[in-house]
Amino acid sequence: MMCTLMILAAAFASIALPLHAQVAVRGETVYTMAGAAIRDGVVLIGANGKIERVGPASEVHVPAGYRVVTGRVVTPGxxxxxxxxxxxxxxxxxxxxxxxxxxxxxxxxxxxxxxxxxxxxxxxxxxxxxxxxxxxxxxxxxxxxxxxxxxxxxxxxxxxxxxxxxxxxxxxxxxxxxxxxxxxxxxxxxxxxxxxxxxxxxxxxxxxxxxxxxxxxxxxxxxxxxxxxxxxxxxxxxxxxxxxxxxxxxxxxxxxxxxxxxxxxxxxxxxxxxxxxxxxxxxxxxxxxxxxxxxxxxxxxxxxxxxxxxxxxxxxxxxxxxxxxxxxxxxxxxxxxxxxxxxxxxxxxxxxxxIGLGDRVGSLERGKDGDVAVFDGDPFEYTSHVCAVVIEGQVVSETCR
Missing domain, CATH: 3.20.20.140 (Metal-dependent hydrolases)
Incomplete structure (x- = not known):
């Protein structure tokens, strides 16, 4: 009986979602606004809604269980x-x-x-x-x-x-x-x-x-x-x-x-x-x-x-x-x-x-809010679209606009 309860508890725990999901955002070009743009870059956002790591895909491993969002161009929110x-x-x-x-x-x-x-x-x-x-x-x-x-x-x-x-x-x-x-x-x-x-x-x-x-x-x-x-x-x-x-x-x-x-x-x-x-x-x-x-x-x-x-x-x-x-x-x-x-x-x-918030938003850096915009092309091209938006680790939009 105890084993059955433990198995059920583990099953429920595995499907319970945290307030902020663990998200990996990957882009052909990532503009961090804290240095040079990264080609084939990855932004990891932890369960606390904060950025864990930013870097090239060759150096940043995406852990199992992270939701992956991809696009051509990634910028800070x-x-x-x-x-x-x-x-x-x-x-x-x-x-x-x-x-x-x-x-x-x-x-x-x-x-x-x-x-x-x-x-x-x-x-x-x-x-x-x-x-x-x-x-x-x-x-x-x-x-x-x-x-x-x-x-x-x-x-x-x-x-x-x-x-x-x-x-x-x-x-x-x-x-x-x-x-x-x-x-x-x-x-x-x-x-x-x-x-x-x-x-x-x-x-x-x-x-x-x-x-x-x-x-x-x-x-x-x-x-x-x-x-x-x-x-x-x-x-x-x-x-x-x-x-x-x-x-x-x-x-x-x-x-x-x-x-x-x-x-x-x-x-x-x-x-x-x-x-x-x-x-x-x-x-x-x-x-x-x-x-x-x-x-x-x-x-x-x-x-x-x-x-x-x-x-x-x-x-x-x-x-x-x-x-x-x-x-x-x-x-x-x-x-x-x-x-x-x-x-x-x-x-x-x-x-x-x-606006006095430079230590929290505006760039993709470790410890900052996991706010990200994902584009299917040049952000300033009229024919490009925003195809995903993440706010503190929550994917709040996935409709290309």
Whole structure:
């Protein structure tokens, strides 16, 4: 009887699947983004969802029991450096558009985690194109629209997807804010309102340190984290005047800054480089009107050649296509003069570093998350497809798209 029970227990154990399967991903070319590309390479992902080993097939043995996924080209899972997906839903109706609250122009206390919908079809849409990590949250359009977060493109609720609850605080400078909030007014008034709010946050923090009794202020607490360099300020600024204003705010208040949009950044390359600020370039399909009328498809290349860290983004589109795909954004950058691996960096390791996650995603290295995209051809060729996507060892997509 005991022997029978032991046999049955062993049988059940053999068919029970771990939360993260053991996976071997093999490609004719593996771009690790941590060194030279590997011909006939293998990426081993352990049961803990972390990468165990990366190398040529001649050196990396695939253990028995590993699920094998193959393709022509293998890259790290793609990283979207700035999106509003999960807050701005596919339907485009009031009930699924939480990326911008028009109640007040200054709302740093708004948390992306409270509005993120992991089940929105745009999330799975991005995942099917190899996007495994997304920096999303409250978007441009308010002087301070709220906080951003980082998620993986998986799961049925925000807990399944969550990587980082509060990543950056989203600001916007420029006349578009005045169109959304009448009290924001001109550029000068907008800047004055932002500066005033930061000064109030400084005073709030000073009183807290001194032990002075005061009502709790969630917005000032969040801005205090920005001022203490615990969270960067993500400032959307497209024209030269707004970009330089953002750099002045950084200098005055000493916070960490990530420039977003930056349509005219190629005109002030020296200033951005001296400030040591990374840039998340606007999507290539941005409409060439108003603040973005001087945008060019060569901006990513120009900034990269100047030594500025550049990432690309899907951004937000109020009409169609609702969300873009960073894979195509990088392809357009490559088509406009950026070297292939430099373009790939803008949606892998460089994007990961810009959002503060470079030690976990963005490259295929031992100990990092087992996030992998598998292609049937050149990733930047329009006729190529993403045929498999792995997130932390789970094969989440096997449909060629």
């Amino acid at each position: 793609l990283v979207d450096a700035h999106s509003v997906v999960g807050l701005a839903g596919a339907l485009g109706q009031a009930h699924d558009q939480d990326q911008l609250d028009r109640t007040e122009a200054l709302q740093p206390e708004l948390r992306a985690i409270d509005a993120y919908n992991a089940r929105d079809e745009l999330v799975s849409w991005l995942r099917g194109f190899g996007v495994t990590t997304v920096h999303t949250g409250h978007g441009p359009g308010a002087l301070i629209s709220g906080q951003t977060m980082i998620v993986k493109t998986r799961g049925d609720d925000v807990g399944d997807a969550l990587v980082d609850t509060a990543t950056m605080v989203a600001f916007t400078l420029g006349p578009s804010v005045g169109q959304n909030f009448r009290n924001a007014g001109t550029r000068a008034r907008g800047m004055a309102l932002v500066r005033t709010e930061l000064i109030r946050a400084q005073e709030y923090a000073r009183k807290q340190r001194a032990g002075d009794a005061q009502p709790r202020d969630l917005g000032h607490e969040v801005l205090g984290r920005v001022l203490n360099r615990e969270m960067p300020a993500l400032i959307t600024a497209n024209r030269v005047s707004e970009i330089l204003a953002a750099l002045r705010l950084k200098e005055e208040f000493g916070f960490d800054l990530v420039l977003d949009g930056a349509a005219e950044s190629y005109m002030v390359i020296d200033e951005i480089r001296r400030a040591g600020v990374p840039v998340i370039i606007h999507p290539s399909m941005v409409r060439l009107t108003g603040e973005t009328q001087s945008a060019t498809l060569e901006t990513a290349r120009r900034l990269r050649e100047a030594g500025i860290t550049v990432a690309l983004q899907s951004g937000y589109e109020g009409y169609v296509p609702k969300t873009r795909v960073v894979l195509f954004e990088a392809a357009i950058a490559a088509a406009n003069g950026m070297a292939f691996e430099d373009a790939l960096r803008t949606i892998t390791i460089d994007a990961a570093r810009v």
